[in-house]
Amino acid sequence: MTETQTLAHKSTRQERGDVVELREVTKYYGATAAVDNVTLAVGAEFYSLLGPSGSGKTSLLRIIAGFAGIDRGQVVIAGKDVTRVPPYRRPCNTVFQQYALFPHLSVAGNIAFGLKEEKLSKMEIQSRVGSVLDLVQLAGAEKRSPRELSGGQQQRVALARALVKRPKVLLLDEPLAALDAKLRKGMQIELKRLQQEVGISFVYVTHDQEEALVMSDRIAIMRGGKVQQIGEPQHIYDNPASAFIADFIGQSNLLAAEVLGVHMGGIAIRLQPGALATVSGPPAKIGSKGRLMVRPEDVKIARLDASEPGDGLVGRVKSQAFLGSSTRFEIALPDHSQMIAVRDRSHTERLDPGDEVSISWPPRAARFFPDEVSAP
Amino acid sequence: MSSFDFGSGRHTTLWTYFWVYIAVLYLPLAVLGIFSFHNSDHLGLPWQGFSTKWYEVALHSSGLLDALRTSLVVATLTAVISTVIGAAAGIAIVRFRFPGRGLLAALGLAPLAVPYLGLAVALLLTFVTLGIKPSLATVVIGHSVIAIPYVLLLVATRAAALSESIEEAATDLGATWLHVILRVQLPAVRPALIVGAVTAFQVSFDELYLSYFLTGFQPTLPVYFFSSLRNGELVPPALALTTAVSVVLVSILVITWVVVGRHLTKGLKTVPRKVSS
Structure with missing residues (x-):
């Protein structure tokens, strides 16, 4: 099976259900709530967390990933409560804003890193790495080192590195922020296509409302740690729930x-x-x-x-x-x-x-x- | 190695100054090297002929060879110990947050600010008070203390330039903290580890003051040489051996820096600045 088929096959079970569930999640930094009583559910869709700086969207993403603990509430992924589970045991993977590629490893080495942790056989690793490189259109780049790649290519390696682990949820933390405008538009389309092809949940953090409108199946608008509105882009655009959202979107x-x-x-x-x-x-x-x-x-x-x-x-x-x-x-x-x-x-x-x-x-x-x- | 642009022009003045500087620095050593081939035990003119006899004497002088062996052992042990401690401290200070981080950094770098002679006496007094006799172990401890800051700085500098989410990325992909250290942090700073170890070796090898006070009955090479100055007979052979060893060591140092040094800054922060969100 190709990488796409495997990932899609695995996710149809969740297609009609919720892959990620956040129940009354609250996190305090000192006296302020960075995330304030957030409840939402994500299916196998392209789901964006949209909001201005400080709205809590990145904190929320990190909570799903497991890099931040919470003071109240529950995080459930694929039906299992992962609130106390460390990141390396959650069925999700993250694409970081700065890509965080390992400088001492080649492209193939970077992608294989997570697979080596799973103790897969060499043959299996090689085949999966090849498949996922095809998926992100970087076939042939196995032996290159990260510093030889352009920003867009590095980002695709970061994507491949996360996707090759076949997570139930892919978390993306403003991955396009460092790219120039034209490359950004191209990558938006590619990411959307990728999500549709692979069929798993994508949770995408951005402060760019245009980007969210273009890419998302649903958007959750955040402000001050709270979720202000959730809906499809068209719906939010036509029916903003508050003056803030009306002003923020479009x-x-x-x-x-x-x-x-x-x-x-x-x-x-x-x-x-x-x-x-x-x-x-x-x-x-x-x-x-x-x-x-x-x-x-x-x-x-x-x-x-x-x-x-x-x-x-x-x-x-x-x-x-x-x-x-x-x-x-x-x-x-x-x-x-x-x-x-x-x-x-x-x-x-x-x-x-x-x-x-x-x-x-x-x-x-x-x-x-x-x-x-x-x-x- | 660097991409610094010095501008157009051949900069003759700058280069001339550079070579004069190098000459002034190394000519005295070159002179000593020449005199190691002097056919007389007199370290001065008139020149009495070329001879390699001192090298032969050196090779048969057990005292000299023992001192060389001691220096090599001490330097190797120092390199190992200071690299382990210096690298651990360097990575910890730069990649993690914990209470006392600043204090650790200050302690790690403090030996650089202390005059070695004072440190030597203080260490000797400490060992004596604790009932520990001067020996190879005490010398290694002393050398490690002064070598650790070098390793720490080299490793910390490189570790600081690593992308800030690299540990999180590794954890995200399934690595426990042990694997994060072994599979990501250490390999990523490897050039700094190599250069640091070689530097620690060098620092230990030609260190005189601490060795002088902390050495027991097994002098290191610099101590032996220093003591031999009082005994004129021992000087030329010691000079010969020292010259030979210096050539070897300088070569190792130069080769290491040239080969590995260019990797010290390569492959780091390849992605532009983080956009705040």
């Missing part, structure tokens, strides 16, 4: 707003500049303050017709930037805040800086997020 406009009333169509909002709008969203208390979120691509602008004043939002075009397939407008609002609108090429009406425009959007496309009352 681009969004966030305008100060106050709830005026709730009715069948949605929530009536007064925007600070003195205009009214209706948005969808969970019911909110009348009088509560918060922010209205709408994506730039949902914002419609049109030259203001002075003969038709209304109670909608108006603004003045500050700048426009031609982005090729679309044009991006910065629009100044009466209260000195601003909005971004992005229009594709189908809009032919010309708008220049200084023009007054009316601004609108479909109610379904906008969302209201109440301001957080207190910081927990």
Whole structure:
């Protein structure tokens, strides 16, 4: 069997189940909780932990791997409680951000390292090493030494070294962070393809939301040690659970707003500049303050017709930037805040800086997020 | 060995200075080497002819040969002991975190700051107080103390340059702590171990002060030579032997550094900086 077939075969048992389960996992560093009561489950999918610096995503990854202990909760991998099990006995392997290849060993030596620990026969080791090198497209590089390889190649050796152990979960700690943009995009596609081919769980840590959107089957967004939202990329993009997530994922406009009333169509909002709008969203208390979120691509602008004043939002075009397939407008609002609108090429009406425009959007496309009352 | 760019031009002044410096350093030794072939026991001009007779005398002088053997034994033992202790300390200080780490580093390097003569007297007093008589063992202990810092520095420098997740990677792949040390850390610093051992050997071999105080009835070669200065007869043969041995040792040192030295920095941190997350 090829390496791919073996790995895929082994994982179909878990395909419909959970491979990694975290139950109320909490870890303290001193008085702060780096990971705060996290509960989640990962199947045989590409699962990303996404969040800004300090959100706890790397700590969580290290907890799954076994490099960090926890103060509360359980870590379960493939049905077994591994909370107290050391890293070298867990069925998972890690690809480190700095690759951590062994400088004194060749490519083959690096990859075989984990297999030698398993005390496999020489023939078995050789065959597995060859298979996995094919998988990462580095066939023939067995005898090279790590320092002779480019960054992308080293990373593939690090991948191969982990995958050859046939783990149930592959953990990746921002492996693409050190690569240049073009190589990065190429590797994103390759990693995605690899996960689909091999069929095991990939748990991927990143702070780059674009990367997470491109690669993941599901994303868990983390902030301050807590999981804020879990879902498929499209779902999170369309239905962010908070203003923070709306801002973090993709681009969004966030305008100060106050709830005026709730009715069948949605929530009536007064925007600070003195205009009214209706948005969808969970019911909110009348009088509560918060922010209205709408994506730039949902914002419609049109030259203001002075003969038709209304109670909608108006603004003045500050700048426009031609982005090729679309044009991006910065629009100044009466209260000195601003909005971004992005229009594709189908809009032919010309708008220049200084023009007054009316601004609108479909109610379904906008969302209201109440301001957080207190910081927990 | 290094990729330092000295810029264009042949830098004649710099090279001239370099060779003059080397000459000033080594000419006196060369002179002594020449006089080991002097056909007279007078260490000065006029030149009385070329002869290898002193080498013959040296080869038949049991006292001299014994001293040589003692030096070789002591140096080898010192090399082994200081490499083991120095490497362990060097790796521990740089790759692990534990309370007292700074103290260990300071202690490990302290002998470099101590005048060897003072150290020699202090060690002798300590041994005498403990009832231990001067012997080969005491000399080896003394030499190891001064050689350990060299090994420690060499190994620690190289160990520090290793990728920071290397131990975790090994553990992740199934290695217990013992295997992490034996299969990853030690092999990764191997060039430093070799150079460190050779350096410790050299430091021990030509060490005079500690040996003088701590040696029992078996003098090392430098001690023997030093003592022989009082007895004019012994000088030329001792000189001859010392010259021969020096040539051998310097050659070993040079070859080791040239061959292994270039591997001291190779193959390290091949990946650019860590992106904080």
